[in-house]
Amino acid sequence: MARRKVQEKRRLQILKALDACLQRKSFEKTSIKDIAREAGVNHGVLHYYFKSKEEILLNYIDYVIEDYRAQAREWMGGRDLEHSTKREFIDEVFAFVNNRITLNKSLSRIFVEIWEIALYNPAVRGKLREAYTRWVEDLGEMISRHIEDKAFARNVSIAMVAFWEGMALFSTVFPPGSLAVGDVLKGFQQRIVEIL
Amino acid sequence: MARRKVQEKRRLQILKALDACLQRKSFEKTSIKDIAREAGVNHGVLHYYFKSKEEILLNYIDYVIEDYRAQAREWMGGRDLEHSTKREFIDEVFAFVNNRITLNKSLSRIFVEIWEIALYNPAVRGKLREAYTRWVEDLGEMISRHIEDKAFARNVSIAMVAFWEGMALFSTVFPPGSLAVGDVLKGFQQRIVEIL
Amino acid sequence: MARRKVQEKRRLQILKALDACLQRKSFEKTSIKDIAREAGVNHGVLHYYFKSKEEILLNYIDYVIEDYRAQAREWMGGRDLEHSTKREFIDEVFAFVNNRITLNKSLSRIFVEIWEIALYNPAVRGKLREAYTRWVEDLGEMISRHIEDKAFARNVSIAMVAFWEGMALFSTVFPPGSLAVGDVLKGFQQRIVEIL
Amino acid sequence: MARRKVQEKRRLQILKALDACLQRKSFEKTSIKDIAREAGVNHGVLHYYFKSKEEILLNYIDYVIEDYRAQAREWMGGRDLEHSTKREFIDEVFAFVNNRITLNKSLSRIFVEIWEIALYNPAVRGKLREAYTRWVEDLGEMISRHIEDKAFARNVSIAMVAFWEGMALFSTVFPPGSLAVGDVLKGFQQRIVEIL
DNA sequence: CATGAATGAGTTTTCATTCAT
DNA sequence: GATGAATGAAAACTCATTCAT
Numbered sequence: 001m002a003r004r005k006v007q008e009k010r011r012l013q014i015l016k017a018l019d020a021c022l023q024r025k026s027f028e029k030t031s032i033k034d035i036a037r038e039a040g041v042n043h044g045v046l047h048y049y050f051k052s053k054e055e056i057l058l059n060y061i062d063y064v065i066e067d068y069r070a071q072a073r074e075w076m077g078g079r080d081l082e083h084s085t086k087r088e089f090i091d092e093v094f095a096f097v098n099n100r101i102t103l104n105k106s107l108s109r110i111f112v113e114i115w116e117i118a119l120y121n122p123a124v125r126g127k128l129r130e131a132y133t134r135w136v137e138d139l140g141e142m143i144s145r146h147i148e149d150k151a152f153a154r155n156v157s158i159a160m161v162a163f164w165e166g167m168a169l170f171s172t173v174f175p176p177g178s179l180a181v182g183d184v185l186k187g188f189q190q191r192i193v194e195i196l
Numbered sequence: 197m198a199r200r201k202v203q204e205k206r207r208l209q210i211l212k213a214l215d216a217c218l219q220r221k222s223f224e225k226t227s228i229k230d231i232a233r234e235a236g237v238n239h240g241v242l243h244y245y246f247k248s249k250e251e252i253l254l255n256y257i258d259y260v261i262e263d264y265r266a267q268a269r270e271w272m273g274g275r276d277l278e279h280s281t282k283r284e285f286i287d288e289v290f291a292f293v294n295n296r297i298t299l300n301k302s303l304s305r306i307f308v309e310i311w312e313i314a315l316y317n318p319a320v321r322g323k324l325r326e327a328y329t330r331w332v333e334d335l336g337e338m339i340s341r342h343i344e345d346k347a348f349a350r351n352v353s354i355a356m357v358a359f360w361e362g363m364a365l366f367s368t369v370f371p372p373g374s375l376a377v378g379d380v381l382k383g384f385q386q387r388i389v390e391i392l
Numbered sequence: 393m394a395r396r397k398v399q400e401k402r403r404l405q406i407l408k409a410l411d412a413c414l415q416r417k418s419f420e421k422t423s424i425k426d427i428a429r430e431a432g433v434n435h436g437v438l439h440y441y442f443k444s445k446e447e448i449l450l451n452y453i454d455y456v457i458e459d460y461r462a463q464a465r466e467w468m469g470g471r472d473l474e475h476s477t478k479r480e481f482i483d484e485v486f487a488f489v490n491n492r493i494t495l496n497k498s499l500s501r502i503f504v505e506i507w508e509i510a511l512y513n514p515a516v517r518g519k520l521r522e523a524y525t526r527w528v529e530d531l532g533e534m535i536s537r538h539i540e541d542k543a544f545a546r547n548v549s550i551a552m553v554a555f556w557e558g559m560a561l562f563s564t565v566f567p568p569g570s571l572a573v574g575d576v577l578k579g580f581q582q583r584i585v586e587i588l
Numbered sequence: 589m590a591r592r593k594v595q596e597k598r599r600l601q602i603l604k605a606l607d608a609c610l611q612r613k614s615f616e617k618t619s620i621k622d623i624a625r626e627a628g629v630n631h632g633v634l635h636y637y638f639k640s641k642e643e644i645l646l647n648y649i650d651y652v653i654e655d656y657r658a659q660a661r662e663w664m665g666g667r668d669l670e671h672s673t674k675r676e677f678i679d680e681v682f683a684f685v686n687n688r689i690t691l692n693k694s695l696s697r698i699f700v701e702i703w704e705i706a707l708y709n710p711a712v713r714g715k716l717r718e719a720y721t722r723w724v725e726d727l728g729e730m731i732s733r734h735i736e737d738k739a740f741a742r743n744v745s746i747a748m749v750a751f752w753e754g755m756a757l758f759s760t761v762f763p764p765g766s767l768a769v770g771d772v773l774k775g776f777q778q779r780i781v782e783i784l
Numbered sequence: 785c786a787t788g789a790a791t792g793a794g795t796t797t798t799c800a801t802t803c804a805t
Numbered sequence: 806g807a808t809g810a811a812t813g814a815a816a817a818c819t820c821a822t823t824c825a826t
Binding site: 024025026028029109112113115116117118119120125128129132151152154155156158159161162163164165166167169170172173174179180181183184187188191195 | 311351359377379384
């Protein structure tokens with residue numbers, strides 16, 4: 001039991017170290033020793049807990065996705081979505097996505113990194129596909145409460161996620177303030193209100 | 197004179213070889229020798245024509261961007277945008293972007309790759325920034341012909357490009373047909389018609 | 393503890409391997425793999441113990457200089473310089489320098505190599521400057537015991553070292569016996585006796 | 589005839605370019621293209637005039653040695669050594685050697701470079717041996733005019749050259765002024781006056 | 785004679801991974 | 806479990822040399 005806990009703690013420590021490393025270098029250029037140094041452990045340990053560098057990455061991706069899903073659950077847990085008006089609901093969703101995801105530059109960077117890896121790595125691609133599918137589904141479900149047409153709700157979800165990811169992308173390339181990101185996001189939000 | 201031609205031909209040959217390589221491996225994992233093999237030349241040649249691997253990449257990015265801008269110019273040259281109705285104009289723009297860019301899976305892959313490199317490479321980031329700025333501006337200008345509010349036109353342009361890029365991203369992760377991409381694109385187009 | 397010992401042993405093993413290599417090839421033409429082969433270790437080891445080829449060289453130079461200074465200390469430790477006559481003292485100094493330094497062909501070769509590297513490498517130049525400064529100072533101090541004029545003692549030291557180094561140089565270029573090196577050295581020694 | 593002249597001119601141009609290059613980089617690190625660039629010619633030309641990089645070096649060494657011998661001849665041609673007193677003669681010799689050789693830092697650098705190459709290259713070593721032999725002989729001959737003992741004259745010559753070369757060496761390693769080079773040289777000259 | 789494109793051997797360096805202690 | 810020494814494959818890059826034009 002205690003063993004288990006130590007193991008889990010160590011693994012998390014390593015995954016968080018990778019997270020920090022990815023803010024500086026690509027996964028490819030990040031060495032096992034870089035991660036070990038960041039985690040403050042001996043590099044041999046990484047091979048004890050994970051059988052290869054790719055294994056670390058795969059676990060890291062699960063960790064990142066699970067982490068932001070937990071944030072979403074937590075955020076939703078604190079609201080009474082059942083009794084909110086359509087307008088209140090949309091405002092809440094946008095507030096969360098804008099602040100925690102689209103405008104979270106460091107998260108955006110990590111996702112760009114993961115997308116790129118997914119291009120050539122089927123396992124990573126699978127994880128990404130699943131994460132986006134769930135995101136679209138969850139969002140679709142929420143939207144469905146305020147709309148009749150289920151297929152339309154799904155399509156709107158897809159469009160919303162695509163737009164948000166596109167904006168997130170811009171945030172990694174343009175310096176803050178150089179694009180009227182806030183206005184565009186607000187305009188988009190307004191449009192979604194009208195549509196739903 | 198002939199020398200000049202050989203130079204240009206070889207350089208293009210190398211850039212096209214990199215293009216082919218990037219459909220299989222990341223730039224980081226693509227070695228100079230891989231590119232040389234693909235181009236059917238000795239690896240030393242690559243160092244003769246470009247002073248470093250990064251130099252090849254930078255030239256490649258210019259080549260890719262210039263290539264699709266040329267396609268856009270060519271496409272526009274064939275239409276009479278001046279006398280088209282707003283509806284016709286929108287249809288044309290979408291037809292081009294959807295087919296040549298957003299749904300061009302191999303182009304999308306390359307851009308995901310470039311985005312990732314841009315995360316850590318300022319020169320690449322600069323090129324990307326410029327390319328997207330020009331795209332947004334060109335689109336904004338076209339939209340401005342059918343709309344009063346210039347700032348709004350610009351914001352719509354940004355949103356459109358963000359959405360398209362988000363959809364392009366999905367196309368690299370989801371197998372064709374698994375997301376109702378066509379429907380979503382059509383719905384988005386419809387919405388833009390209403391807005392403008 | 394044992395670890396520490398292995399580290400030091402390996403480092404020394406590598407420096408001695410470089411020493412052997414330099415009897416055959418210039419430092420520039422000696423590859424990391426050559427040194428590894430000579431040391432009987434994998435070439436990766438050299439990068440484990442030293443961060444670059446230059447680092448190996450710098451450590452090697454320290455090692456060589458320290459080595460012959462240790463020899464000088466050892467040699468001096470065995471004599472009673474305090475109670476020797478001027479003549480005895482000069483004879484002892486010359487006996488040491490002639491045999492261990494000036495006529496030590498393999499040491500002379502190494503120093504020619506180091507001089508050349510110093511031409512273009514400031515770090516090496518600094519080490520050389522320090523070594524010669526200390527040699528001149530140590531010698532000057534010894535001479536000072538038998539002479540009044542301190543500035544003169546220093547100048548004589550400089551001249552002596554210059555002469556010895558010039559002779560050492562000849563020993564690397566001329567086959568033994570082709571120059572009356574012994575006689576010249578003896579004549580010089582005689583002259584120094586007269587001067588002091 | 590004209591052909592011959594153009595050829596000679598080109599060869600000299602290349603050798604002078606190498607001379608310039610050697611003030612910046614070692615021969616080993618100087619590439620054929622570096623020399624060509626410095627000479628302002630195409631690098632292919634170097635292989636037309638010299639069959640290899642080593643061939644350039646060998647010719648360069650001849651050129652350098654011949655050049656300073658010519659200077660010596662020219663300098664001697666301008667004096668009436670026959671009718672000078674011993675003192676005048678010594679002053680003249682020292683004036684020439686000190687200024688043109690020992691304290692000529694760029695010449696000293698080149699000689700250090702050549703010594704080092706001679707360590708591993710028998711052809712270069714042979715050239716150097718010959719040059720020093722001739723220098724010692726010429727000097728010995730001049731000294732012989734003022735001294736009886738021929739063997740002694742030769743030994744003094746060797747010692748003088750060794751000392752000068754040692755001082756030249758110091759000039760490449762110590763910044764000008766940090767060693768009392770002038771004083772030492774003057775003291776040495778004084779001593780030689782006394783000896784002869 | 786001159787040019788510059790092409791070759792290929794060789795260099796330093798990095799790094800995931802293994803394994804004895 | 807933890808450590809760090811060792812391995813060896815592979816990378817980018819350099820460069821003397823060759824040779825067709």
